[in-house]
Amino acid sequence: MEIFTIPCLNDNYSYILYDEANNTACVVDPSEANPIIDFIEKKAFNLKYILNTHHHYDHVGGNEELKKKFNSQIIGFEGDKDRIPQIDIKLNDHEIWSAGNFKAKIFHIPGHTSGHICYYFEKENCLFTGDTLFSLGCGRIFEGTYEQMFNSLNIIKKLPLETLIYCGHEYTLKNSEFCLKHDPTNNDLKEKIIKIKKLRSEGKPTIPTTLEDEIATNIFLRAKDIENFSKLRDLKDNF
Template sequence: MKVHIIPCLKDNYSYIIHDEANDYACVVDPSEANPIIDFIKKKNIQLKYILNTHHHYDHVGGNELIKKEFDAKVIGFNNDKERIPFIDITLEDQEIWSSDNFTAKVFHIPGHTSGHICFHFYKDNFLFTGDTLFSLGCGRIFEGTSEQMFNSLKIIKSFPEETLIYCGHEYTLKNAEFCLQNDPSNSELIKKISKINTLVKKGEPTIPSSLKEEITCNIFLKAKDVKMFSKLRDLKDNF
């Protein structure tokens, strides 16, 4: 499997998971339709599925047109089916979805929204975290609680360290500044920031990062308890 990063809107990323063996594809969180449609047509591959991590418009805005264009099936969380537009297939927490050569396990990770999920393509070491975990950051808490978000991040931390994290936005540089302010002696973080700056100067995505890097460098994943996490989240909201 190969993951293609598709920039959308101002700072969103959508992801096309391409099964090169048969030229089938899924798209994760299509913010808008045209960049996805253009890529699929240019590559002459068959888009079969649309995977949504949560209902926010900048993650589902392309569902309707992409579905119409390619007759793709929309997949989302069963408990959020009323808010995922044009949904066809609903999945439960910790359910394994397998179709064609695609296999992913779904995990309910509330906090940013009540119905947020991630897709763990465990055979490929890909994890699509939407707006729960960013590189060097985490999502704002809109519908959930600090405890829910803290526990959701604990779920993500339990995956293998070599897992590649594909998140919903290009927020890494700003997140890095916050992490450095609160963890200034972290040598691994300083090394990562150097790599981030090089990528940004080239106009390249800073995504994916490995879970090992995030555990080592992401201040939110270093929080020991809900109280510490909540304080960090409040500080970041006003950063």
């Protein structure tokens, strides 16, 4: 399986997963349709599936147009079936979704929204986290609670350290400023910031990151308890 990063809107990332053996593709969180259409048509892929992590418009904005153009099936969380446009396949926590050579385990990770899920492709060692876990950050808590978000991040932390993290936005450089302010002696973080700045200066994405890297540098994953996490989340909201 190949993974292609597609910049969308201002700072969103959508991801196209391609199975060469069957010439089929999935797209994760299509913020808008046009960049996805351009890529799919240029590559002559067969876009069969649209995977949504949550219902926010900047993650589902391309759903309807892509479904209409490519006759794709839209996949999302059962609990969000009334909020994800044109949903076809409804998944639950810990369910396995498989189609052809695509196979992902679903984790319900509320906090940012009540119906947020992530897709874990174990064979390919990659996780699509939407707006729950970012590189050096985590999502704002809109519909859930601090405890839910803290627990959701701990679910992710239990995955293999080499897991590749694909998140929904290019927030890494800004997130690094907050992490450094509150974790100024973290040498792993300082080294990561150097790499981040180089990538961004070259116009390259900072994603994917690895779970091991995030555990070492992401202040939200390093929070020891719910009290510490809640304080950091409040501080970040006003940073």
